[in-house]
Amino acid sequence: MKWYNYLNIAYRALMRNKTRAFLTMLGIIIGIASVIAVISLGAASTNNIRAEIASTGTNMIFINPAQQSRGGINMGRDDAKSLTEKDVEALRSKCQYVTAVSPSVSVSGQLVYGTNNAPTSLQGVDIPFREIRDIKLDKGIFFSQHDVETASKVCLIGKTVVDKLFPGGEDPIGKYIRFKNIPLRIIGVLEEKGQNSMGMDQDNIVYLPYTTVQKRMLAITHFNTIYASATSEEDSELAVAEITKIMRMSHKLQPADEEDFEIFTQAEMLSMISSVTGMLTALLAAVAAISLLVGGIGIMNIMYVTVTERTKEIGLRMSIGARKQYVLVQFLTESVILSLIGGLLGVFLGIIVSYIGSFFLGWDFVLNFGSILLAFGVCFFEGVFFGWYPARKASQLDPIVALRYE
Amino acid sequence: MTNDVLKIEHLTRTFVMGEERVHALRGISFSVKEGEFVSIMGTSGSGKSTLLNILGCLDKPTKGDYLIDGVAVSELDDANLSTLRNRKIGFVFQSYNLLPRTSALEQVELPLLYNATVGGKERRERAKYALEQVGLSDRMHHFPNQLSGGQQQRVAIARALVNDPVMILADEATGNLDTRTSYEVMSLFQSLNAQGKTICFVTHEPDIANFTTRSIRLKDGLIISDTAIKTLSASEALAALPATEDYEL
Structure with missing residues (x-):
């Protein structure tokens, strides 16, 4: 057949x-x-x-304080005060595989302009942050080294914040908005980014000098996160190893001690x-x-x-x-x-x-x-x-x- | 000297139904020579159907020998029996058994599809020739529901012819047809027989048996008579039927 x-x-x-x-x-x-x-x-x-994720830079590295336990109680990471100016300086001066380092300290609250207000999060950062996150401005300028040193009351705002505080369409540049009675002068508007893949609005953000947040708003000296950029995506692992070494030194940890910080890379987030x-x-x-x-x-x-x-x-x-x-x-x-x-x-x-x-x-x-x-x-x-x-x-x-x- | 197409010796077939043994055939012997047109007659329960199944290689005898075209059937396995049916026997059934929604030509091609030695082109040619033999060359692409009963039975006969079998086995082939159409079909069988085809025709109608050359009668599993008969011509019988106006071939 x-x-x-x-x-x-x-x-x-x-x-x-x-x-x-x-x-x-x-x-x-x-x-x-x-x-x-x-x-x-x-x-x-x-x-x-x-x-x-790749568009925001695959070579980005975050350093967070580790979760801490005191007497068996997990204190979470927000209260940790382990990341300081000293760490940032050490990383800036000693790292070979890191091109930029910026501290970051955040605070949430209500922004007010005239009769309008908007809940948002304020992120205090340093100038290299612009390079690390590849921040583009729609109009205005980024804050200067002088602004950082003097803890200037200036800020850059995202599109969502603009829409909420200036619904009439007036130019926000040069206007003063208030955050807990602190007047902040708007010096720049960020380019619109839209929602990220997790549905988070990336335009509901305000950037300002980290010193302003630390000194004028929170009265603290530590950071929430340190952002860094590896020289390339391939060097990410080397950069992480290097950062770990330098951070341990900076925190004077003995070889037997557990690390009081955690390092994440964009590549890890990706996977x-x-x-x-x-x-x-x-x-x-x-x-x-x-x-x-x-x-x-x-x-x-x-x-x-x-x-x-x-x-x-x-x-x-x-x-x-x-x-x-x-x-x-x-x-x-x-x-x-x-x-x-x-x-x-x-x-x-x-x-x-x-x-x-x-x-x-x-x-x-x-x-x-x-x-x-x-x-x-x-x-x-x-x-x-x-x-x-x-x-x-x-x-x-x-x-x-x-x-x-x- | 003519060959025995069919040779049966002391054939018995017993069915076991629970405790009971039913003797359908109690030892019968006969042979059929090439070119004979044999009718096998008997009432229901006479063993006629059992004999037909055995002749058609669908069933095997309990005892006795059955040779078809010189081949001993009882020694064959299922696969070889299938091949034997395919090459040596052409079946014609009472209810035609045509496939629905299948053209006459494809019906006739069917046995050749199970014959690996026949290619596609030859298959078509042979199917066409078989349909010509039964006078249906103008109905090749008709479906069964577009054909009359007589035409359907002629498609079935063409299907039985297409493998050029040594014997055509007809089971009450006129049972579903009216008298006139029956005579037409018998006339076709007679002309095929005249061309040398061996035909075994199982029927219970004596007037149909009259068109054959030899009649074997069965009763209770035994042959009660086996006689040559004075053959009537089916085409003459057909001509003698009163003409009907509403009937067209």
Whole structure:
């Protein structure tokens, strides 16, 4: 028996009932399409987040105080006072793999201008911060070294703050806004950045000299975070090792002591976020895979009905010389053809859906060839697996009984 | 000397139904020579159907020998029996057993699809020739529901002919047809027989048996008579039927 004769026989049998063949395929089509779409859109969103993080500089390094325990009580990291001016100076003078270092100290509260007010967070930073975060100004200027040294009451504000405090559209430059009775002169407006991938508004921000926050608002001498830039992304690890060494020295830690600071890199953030989106994608794909399973059961169901309905045909085929094995292969071929064509249509549908989805979400369309290949593999497997028992049932029929079946 | 297409010796077939043993065939012997047109007759319960199944290689005898075209059937396994059915036997059934939504040409091609020695082009040619033989060359692309009962049975006969079998086995092939159409089909069988085809025709209608050359009667699993009969011409019988105006071939 030649293989194309099997195909020919199965094809003729399927074409006798096109509507049913299509409906049977529909389960597979939807299953495969959703798997392809979920994986493709998942990859697109991951790429999107990566691109976003990479755009803010993959060589960024954060140094935070470590969480501290006192008498068994975890004090969190906000109260820690371990990061100081001394650390910043040490890093600036001794690091080879670090190009810029900036302290950062934050305070949240209400900003007021005239009758308008806005809740926001004020971030006190140093001049190198502009280079580390690649801050661009829409208008105005960044504060100067002189402003930092004198703890000037100047600030730069983001687009959201502008919209809330100056709804009339007046030019904010040169205006004074108040924060807890401290008047701050606006010297610059930041370029609009929009939401980041976690949905945080990156324009609801005010930058000002860190000395102003430390001395005039909080009366403290420590920092919340120290930002640094590695010479390149590849040097990140070297920079981290170097920073660790210098910080330990600066904090006079003995070799046995635990570090009272923590270092994060943008690269770590990237892999963390990727692993989260990867997990979400896998979860959604698993849900989609269940629909694929249901589609397979649909094939099995229809194949059983088909075998019963075509009992007489099977009897006839046997009487004109079809061996048991031919009947088995015929029905198996039918179910494999159904699932493979269903898979093919599903792949097309999935590509179309993810293309449209990416387009409307503003992501770059990503096609994962691995998932397409996998989808076909699963389809073939489903066709054989779910087609096997009905096909076996067909091949085990007694031709004498089958011929007289009504 | 003509060959025995079919040779049966002391054939018995016993079915075991629980505790009971049912003797469908109790030891029958006969042979059919090439070019014979044999009718096998008997009432229901006579063992006629069992004999037919065995002749068609769908069933095996409990005891006894069955040779078709010199091949001992009882020694064959399932796969070889299938091949034997495919190459040596052409079935014609009472209810035609055509595939739904399948053109006449594809119906006739079907047995050749199970014959690996026949290629696509030859298959088509042979199917067309078989349909020409039964006078349906103008109905090749019709579906069964577009054909009359007589035409459907002729498609089935073409399907039985297409593998050039040594024997055509007809099971009540006229049972679903009216008298006129029955005579037409019998006339077709007679002309095929005249071309040298061996035909075994199972029926319970004596007037149909009259168109054959030899009649074997079964009763209770035994042959009660095996006689050559004075063959009537089906085409003459057809001409003798009163003409009907509403009937067209």
